[in-house]
Amino acid sequence: MLLALLLLYALPSGALVEDPLASVQWRAMAQLYLSEGDIVFDERVKVLAPPQAENSLLVPVLVDATALRDVQEVLVFADFNPLPLVLRFFPERALPVIGFDIKVQQATPVRAAVRTLDGVWHVGHAQVDAAGGGCTVASVGSGLSSWSARLGEVSGALYRDPVPGALFQRLRFQIMHPMDTGLAPDVPVFHITEVEVRDTQGDLLGRIAPYEPVAENPVFSLEVPPAERVNVRGRDNNGNTFDAVLGIE
């Protein structure tokens, strides 16, 4: 019995490298989200986030894994959030770069685990200090009567690269959505579950699966192949859909 417990305890930790941030949640996070495949901490995965969150409801994060090749998936989580999983990003034909804003409940590491074709998770992170409370309050929108009229509205921009002939350009877009976590009293969980970015031929450029901690009315930033127009479409957990074309007239 004792041996069995020891084995159970030792198995995951044996495969687990030591966390440079020494977070007590690291082991649980790795077991929950990174159970398949080896894990390495890799400085080539850059996570930009503020050292101090000025607003726990809107903490800007940018993940850049362009230094890695053959990126299949970018998985973002915040160790100390009550709902740690932030989003999954499948770059497809986009660069492995994604910008977004998150809610945080307290000081926490924000991690990006980047899975390459060989199945290895390359983990990068930033430590964010915060006063807290970002996950357990209702969205601003849910307190307004007007939110449902704007639900699923999409706006955004394609930004021309200053370098002519660049292979990628920055795309930023915002989707109006309360992104309620379900942790505020009497406000059920309500968030976007799926976002696809396609070119005008319908080819998939990138796909995002957002979860509860993504900020209200989320803004996503990607690096996509140059195009005059892109299609942004998706749905939420209540089955509401949106389908927009962004670009130059």
Add this chain to the structure above:
Amino acid sequence: MWRYLLALWLGGMGAVTAAAFDYALADRLSEVAPGVFVIRGDQAHFSAGNGGNILNTGFIVSSKGVLVIDTGPSAQYGEQMRALIGEITAQPITRVLNTHHHPDHYFGNQAFADVPIAATAASRAAMAQLSGDYADAMYRLVGPAMFGTEYLLPTETLQAGEISLGERRIDIKERAGHTRSELIIRDTDSGVLFVGDLVFNERAATTPDADIARWLQTLSELAQTPFSQLVPGHGPVDDSSRSIQQTAAYLQWLRSFLSEAAARGATAAEALYQPVPAPFDGMAVMPEEYQRSVHHLFPALEQLTFYPPLSLRRN
């Protein structure tokens, strides 16, 4: 919540009396004109080490009483300020003014509970709404020096105009910029101008409630206002308009720097780590204050670069 945790922690250590924090205000006191005093704070962000004393307070002594301008970040600061005033003059304190609604300027009000405390209607409304959050933040950032602080809201609404203080005439203006409502207080005899947080000297301006366009308008008006000494909310007293120009130049730079970043498609996370160029990198509390400003200003600026979709279907 933080103040309760702190009380528990201190109580648990049996160290309640050890929470006394000495602000050494006498060492920070200067008389900038006869009867006009300034108590200078550190050029820093809130910390346990400075007890939250990062601002300038002041007081004006007349033959019929004392006018207090801002009361500091904590009850202990207010008490020590009041004791210091008692060493300078036997005149009673007749009125307290809070220049605006940020906590370092009014959390010492408690020490003046027996005196009329005045602020503008807009500042009073903001304090009534935000004091609880401010208290949590101050206890978290400043810690032990906050011990015993229970914010006390102003008791009177202040109108712009002239008020008399014994033989002195004090001119009060209300302007917007750093917050919706800021006091400009001019002692007409000495020409000393207390401008609160409309001006930061050698320190990066703070922007959580700023309207940059209106702030710049107010600063150009200030630059036309005659004064002998200008007392900024943060930083050394200035006998020229250099600190006004400096604050305006920083705000203009901040707005255009962040607008240009947004126009390139940069995100707030990227803007946070853009190096602050000279001469602004040499200001106190850099780059932290710049990073705070990215949080405050970038969301509205990035919105200006977005356009509506060419088509949208929703179900």
